[in-house]
Amino acid sequence: MTPQPAPRTATPEEPLRVAVLGARGRMGSAACTAVEEAPDLELVAALGRGDDLTAVTEAGAEIAIDLTVPSATAENVRWLVEHGIHAVVGTTGWTEETLGALREQLAAADGIGVLIAPNFAIGAVLAMRFAEVAARYYDSAEIIEMHHPNKLDAPSGTARHTAAAIARGRAAAGLGPVPDATEKDPDGARGAVVDGIHVHAVRQQGLVAHEVVQFGGVGEQFVLRHDSFDRVSFMPGVLLGVREVAAHPGLTVGLDGYMDLG
Amino acid sequence: MTPQPAPRTATPEEPLRVAVLGARGRMGSAACTAVEEAPDLELVAALGRGDDLTAVTEAGAEIAIDLTVPSATAENVRWLVEHGIHAVVGTTGWTEETLGALREQLAAADGIGVLIAPNFAIGAVLAMRFAEVAARYYDSAEIIEMHHPNKLDAPSGTARHTAAAIARGRAAAGLGPVPDATEKDPDGARGAVVDGIHVHAVRQQGLVAHEVVQFGGVGEQFVLRHDSFDRVSFMPGVLLGVREVAAHPGLTVGLDGYMDLG
Amino acid sequence: MTPQPAPRTATPEEPLRVAVLGARGRMGSAACTAVEEAPDLELVAALGRGDDLTAVTEAGAEIAIDLTVPSATAENVRWLVEHGIHAVVGTTGWTEETLGALREQLAAADGIGVLIAPNFAIGAVLAMRFAEVAARYYDSAEIIEMHHPNKLDAPSGTARHTAAAIARGRAAAGLGPVPDATEKDPDGARGAVVDGIHVHAVRQQGLVAHEVVQFGGVGEQFVLRHDSFDRVSFMPGVLLGVREVAAHPGLTVGLDGYMDLG
């Protein structure tokens, strides 16, 4: 087994050496720019489809960011761990089976960390966590997600995850169903119901990705809102992952595992 | 025919003499309070169910506010016009037939004015009018209405009227359907479609009556929002009607007929 | 020393026995109503100014809610602890000196709990805590508080506390001053600066008490908002205090000490 680098604090003099896989995609190219602009990181390899992974080890990368495609990511990460390289993964498509195989591999790969995050937007992660906490204290909870009109599915995955988080919070507090006396709603204005929570999807020219979570009690309202105006908003989360992955050996699913949300 | 009072400007010395019909209901009792507190108005009669309408003429009322019930309002207003009393009506239940009969009666009743308003919230009237104008200039338009969880129907009548206003504005500008690439929405998160406009209904403890209208174009958003926190918010509209009705002979439907919305 | 009741879970059969001090004030009378309406609580005494505190023990109260005045609260609570009664206190006016004396008394009063909370609005407590966490992850943070136009001071105490919480979060994350290139602001549009955070105060007819906290990073925004539409919104916090105080012996300052904010 290849020896692993000890977790270390990067400095401008000794920046962390980072490779990007999927570097020619939109997210990948944004990640390359973000790594290049960070004083404590150095972009040592940028691979596109078809490029040989050995470029990663040849460049001496300590950490690789995988922003490729569902069909390639599991094999990429297996290779990275095998070669002692930490991985930060934003690609979807992981299954219980591929995750299980990765966990086994990591158990034997002393000190290597892998972060798989479905959502690198720090604000979306905060909204989800805070929603679970706030849900314990309010009678009503409802979600409005808003996206550009080219989105193919409704509601968004983030909204579904948030509904699940709210449902967990309500269950923990022993709350029953949300109050709703609606008897007549011929056209479905009350929206989708996900884990008992009503979810509304707005599609609007000029928007990117937005989520509003509203809680209501007698005489009061509490609102969480996250707006992504641009895909660069995912980069602080990617860089947070890069900086922290070596300090978190084994598999972490979800960026919140690296955040101090106390 | 009874002679009608000429329209006049009320003063604290010579306040307008106002009767309230339906004075023991929630809206009616709020109207009595509002009239009593207005320095230029005087409450001269407050009638509940079963009280004789002659109390209105005996008290010398110039204007009557009808906040009764659908089954009584048309007959009340017929009687008021017959006796030369202007009427401000917030009761629903008017049909094309009863409106037609009233128009005929008013044509012969020189100088008497009747205002029938389905919504006395000035903010809701403004939102509807502004929505029709703004709709001409944006690709996307969507409505979110929010109410207390005891409301029985969804979406609200105000939201339906606003959707119709937006549709008129879009048609006037030659706009086609709103852009929406949604292919997969198994649970109905995209909400109701009213006159081609998506309408979402939120039901939340602690809220009263709220409407948000969102418009979107490339790189921008325009939002109209109206919040009714309390039913007293309808009273400025009722008082506006009372003060203006004598200056608008004949039938006016909708408070916007009395407002300067240029 | 008087023996203390063991913490217990209240049931409709054996409700917690609650006294309210300051029962004729606006908050106190709302608290009486809230206790009466809660199936697991029983209002056994309601004292106004001048009433003798012995009515509390005679009625067999286990817990007292103090919503009196700054000049009376410290002496009331001393007496309650002396008689083995838990106290939930919403009155302001506590000083380091009176808090210190209370702590000493409680150290000797085995098992008695006292909660002193400057703000019983659960949403305000959530907003403050979440603001401190979110502050670690964003370049910019700004506060807008909005109240009715009869409020005498600006900004609100809650906004000041929130600014302090944000400042703590930023310091913990090693963040410097918020970015702000303003060179020309002749009329003070940038608002107050509290602990390095800009705070804006809106005064608007129809509003009650509202707080908006906005965080900004490259390409994204995160917003926390709390709206109190009515003073009944403080009651869930008061009841939470009543239900939990016996399980928290000693002095707790701030409702968040009883909340599960992980």
Place this chain on the structure above:
Amino acid sequence: MTPQPAPRTATPEEPLRVAVLGARGRMGSAACTAVEEAPDLELVAALGRGDDLTAVTEAGAEIAIDLTVPSATAENVRWLVEHGIHAVVGTTGWTEETLGALREQLAAADGIGVLIAPNFAIGAVLAMRFAEVAARYYDSAEIIEMHHPNKLDAPSGTARHTAAAIARGRAAAGLGPVPDATEKDPDGARGAVVDGIHVHAVRQQGLVAHEVVQFGGVGEQFVLRHDSFDRVSFMPGVLLGVREVAAHPGLTVGLDGYMDLG
């Protein structure tokens, strides 16, 4: 005098022939793209600093968009009118004197139109107009403008113009000062006062240009909000000007002169 083109409706077969002056600036290059992408418009000339204006006539332009600099715009427009070319101007720096000279020139230039617009964001124009109308009906009015943290001045020019519009609306309705009992505001949280209206300026990473106008009455709130997420949001206004300018001979100041805001 050069003969002027009659106003005509452009078609994809016979598009309007458009020149852009200041084509290498950020706004100018966005305008070139917008004209090129519009099926009813044709970009026939794109001039940068130092280029000879005769390129405009040589290319047969009917309309020119001036997005140059304050020191050049008045002379450019004089030349365009002299050569029978309509002008749409987004450059600032016009004075009473230069406007007066232009008006004189246009009086003699039969049929030529010039539009000078300080703000091409349609949403900002709508917000300003609607604010003036709504202001008549509410006790309270307040403005919150929000921009990126690199903005040098506060509050924004748009917010100042909106405050003036609100003041006009309030004056027309006979309203006095906004209610405000603030006695103690040591740090200036109540913001700037412009024409009697409180204006707050937020500076936040990730934002571009946003304006919120809030109106309040007893028990209700009315809100207008405009968000510019990107400078492309100005292009629909520029194109509206280009399409309408030939139908509006003489000088028009402000895009609202071309909009149907009834």
